[in-house]
Amino acid sequence: MGKVLILYASRSNETKSIAELIAEGVRISGHEVEMKKTSQIKSEEDLKGYDGYAFGSATYHGEMISSMKQILFIAERAELKGKPGGSFGAYGWSGEAPGRIFDTMQHVYGMKMVSGPLMLKASWVGGGNKAAQDYGKSITAMM
Numbered sequence: 594m595g596k597v598l599i600l601y602a603s604r605s606n607e608t609k610s611i612a613e614l615i616a617e618g619v620r621i622s623g624h625e626v627e628m629k630k631t632s633q634i635k636s637e638e639d640l641k642g643y644d645g646y647a648f649g650s651a652t653y654h655g656e657m658i659s660s661m662k663q664i665l666f667i668a669e670r671a672e673l674k675g676k677p678g679g680s681f682g683a684y685g686w687s688g689e690a691p692g693r694i695f696d697t698m699q700h701v702y703g704m705k706m707v708s709g710p711l712m713l714k715a716s717w718v719g720g721g722n723k724a725a726q727d728y729g730k731s732i733t734a735m736m
Contacts, residue, residue: 595644595736596625602650602658607683610716611725618729631660637671645732649681650690657690674703677735681711688712707731
């Protein structure tokens with residue numbers, strides 16, 4: 594049984610809701626999950642010891658939340674190469690944050706990423722609940 598870290602930055606708690614659904618998918622797959630807000634990560638050591646990762650941020654004014662940007666710099670030193678990963682986030686208009694996080698995880702860290710970022714307007718819209726749970730399952734399938 595593996596352990597997945599789901600790390601998120603959220604202002605209105607919609608990205609947090611998506612993170613919780615991804616966590617359900619991880620648990621359904623028989624794995625452990627730990628959810629953390631970006632404010633709980635202080636160094637690269639806080640990111641070590643997991644078998645898979647999902648990083649998420651809402652998109653505000655075309656950008657990810659600044660605390661997630663800081664995490665991405667910290668994560669460069671966390672030795673995540675080859676680890677399974679995914680990215681996710683809620684958005685209102687444009688949704689750039691999950692894609693930028695995904696690209697960083699794949700190209701800068703060298704992680705094995707799921708098929709693409711999970712971008713939802715809200716967890717409860719248009720099958721978002723199932724999509725988020727399935728996303729968690731897809732991360733564990735690569736562990």
